Amino acid sequence: MELNKIIKILEEHNYKYKVKNQIIVVSLEFSQNVVIDLSNSSKIVISDDLVNWNFLTGCIKMSLKNAILYNFVLLIFFGFFCQYAAFIDYNFTSLLLTFIAWVLLFSVFYLIKLESFKLQFKILTKEMD
Numbered sequence: 001m002e003l004n005k006i007i008k009i010l011e012e013h014n015y016k017y018k019v020k021n022q023i024i025v026v027s028l029e030f031s032q033n034v035v036i037d038l039s040n041s042s043k044i045v046i047s048d049d050l051v052n053w054n055f056l057t058g059c060i061k062m063s064l065k066n067a068i069l070y071n072f073v074l075l076i077f078f079g080f081f082c083q084y085a086a087f088i089d090y091n092f093t094s095l096l097l098t099f100i101a102w103v104l105l106f107s108v109f110y111l112i113k114l115e116s117f118k119l120q121f122k123i124l125t126k127e128m129d
Contacts, residue, residue, distance in 0.1 A: 003019070003022065006038070006125070007019065007024070008128075009121075009128065010024070013120075022038040022039040023037050023038070024036040024038070026117070029113070030054060030055065030109075030110075030113075031051050031052045031055075032064075032110055032113060032114065033048065033050075034117055034118075035048065044125075046118055048063055048064050050067050050110065054067075054110075056068075056070075056071055056106050056107065064107075064111060064114060068107050071103045075099065075100065075103065082095070082096045
């Protein structure tokens with residue numbers, strides 16, 4: 001697929017994007033970027049990044065897969081902390097449940113946003129061929 005065809009598709013659907021060499025970075029909402037790498041002529045590589053104060057990792061830039069893993073590890077440490085705090089008469093159970101709900105909500109949101117963009121992109125590129 002040519003770079004110009006992809007740019008035309010993105011402009012038709014009002015996506016914000018940046019082009020650098022053979023890499024297109026498409027900005028989705030809530031600090032999520034999709035990276036379309038056209039440097040390999042045989043296939044298009046689509047990856048993602050969470051950047052700039054997103055709801056899962058704060059200011060740390062990483063992929064969605066790594067963000068989910070990062071939050072899982074934080075959840076385990078926070079769970080141990082809540083168990084320790086409950087041992088010394090503090091109850092952080094509601095805070096732990098809030099953290100779990102927050103991570104699940106935004107993980108599902110970002111995952112749906114990414115996969116729907118990929119699906120829409122694949123359909124539109126097949127129509128252009």
